[in-house]
Amino acid sequence: MSSSQPCDAEWRQATLTVVGAHGLHARPAIRFSRVARGYSARIQICVADDARWVDAKSVAKVMGLQVESGRKILLRAAGDDAEAALAGLRQLIETDLAGEGEDGG
């Protein structure tokens, strides 16, 4: 929450597909927002065919998108470690969460 509102030109963007069996539901959403909080960059997420960008560091907002498995999502980050944030979150979504079975319900 520390960085100021960047202008559009500063955003770096990535497109990826959510592949874990349970999409970005409870447990994956918690991990996702925790990893996002580890970066100082401002990070936002939205579902590909929707244009509602929300704060990727907020578990409530991430859960609220109700991203199901197989959906495309867009990530954008602005700040010093923006590149690293996008790479780290891509690794989480495409690799670490891909094998998630149960999300606890």
Place this chain on the structure above:
Amino acid sequence: MTRLPGKVASQGVASGTLRRDAVAARSAGRPADSVAGAVIEAAWQLRALQAAATSLGSDILEFQLALLEDDGLVLEMVQKGAAHGDAARAIAEVLEEQIASYRAAADARFAARAADLEDLKSRLLGALKGAAAPARALPAGTILIAEEMTPSRFLELDRAKIAGIVDQKGSETSHVALLARAEGVPMLVAAGPVAAEWESRPALLDAAHGELVLDPDAALIRDRAGQASAQDVPSSEGEGPAVLSDGETVRVNLTVNALASLDEAPPEWFDGIGLVRTELLITDAEEVLNAGRQASLYRPLFDWAREKPVTIRLLDGGGDKQVPGYAPPPGGGGFLGVRGARLLMRRGDVLRAQLAAILDAAEGRPVRIMAPMITLPEEMRFFRTELDRAIDASGADRVQAALGMMVETPAAALDIDRFDADFFALGTNDLAQYVLAASRDSEALPLGGEIPPAVLELVRRVVEHGRNKGLAVSVCGDVAASEESLGRFLACGVRSFSIPSRFAPRFKQYIRTGL
């Protein structure tokens, strides 16, 4: 004996004394005086519970803790608190807005998370109220009646004292249901209001059949507990085909009363799904008419079964079975009135939604659709026409759908050769009740658990008809799971059964050894 039906969230049978869960305010310290204070107190309490919980319990609480770490969410509560000058109102407003969006979600797993937010809200509000009397110590053998059981409340309870839980609200996909299953605490949900005068009375919680029985007699407790202990047989008996001593194989299918039971049923134990009681899966009036939501209930059945046949019974409402927005119909219904197929035929909107949902979920995999409580041949002609229409409407390239009927009325059993059905399933509970003119657990007749010859005679007729025509006949009443009855059905020539998962090892052992 008074009965209260509920949905099975965690299987098991327990007898004990009913007691209402009185939740005391949880904070042992001073009341928090601000949103921030309540957040800190609640997080502290949740971490303490987490430390004592199993990894599953800990994972479940993690979502609530993550919400408390969500700066955006907390900031919104803090700002509202400052604006209103009322921390409780701020917490309630912000979280209720979240809860409403979860409840409105189409995905049932997502909607079930609303309970975690409710749980968090009551914890935060409790922290604002501060200290109160400590929670009442529960005597052993308590069947706990909850308004709406939450994961954190469950983890606070002394589970050694809890024989079982009856949740008046709740869902079988909730986190607390998952915890109850993991800890083997029998639990019913969506039971509706429990009358105040039931408090402190003896009861049998049968989270196999899905009912709470008030003032049960000793025979009923013995019978139900005996059925439950059938699971003491080594589970390895559940594997492999069930072959009689003469070499004939008996088909053993799974009965599904709750989607949760799929998790406990190893697919390789079963020849398919023999009965899905869809009336127990529907959660609300909107779902009855919403083919999309229903399809998401049925899809896990096909995923579980892989390519093995899945038998789905159309909604069996009426009699003693309630379905939100559907049954009982206006004017009652009752056991001799508009129930089963009769109600479906009057509610074309409900029938069409369900047929569309089943075909959608099947995605070309084999499905056997079964009409409940058929009495007259023209009823099956009606369902055949409706199914054909639904198949046309689905526009699917590939459909493997068979249409069968429940044989539960003497009229159907006696006239069986006049019915257009691809398969038959004997609903032995209802069949016995209609043959005997005595309700299921009536003590009016001295039967002592035996199936009277008149009922077996009808079973034999249907089995013989199936043999002659090459059509499958199975038994899917609860009695199939008791050993004496199983022996009788085998003697009548029945070679296909549908049973709940936990009966399978004992059931197959009996078939193999006759013991």
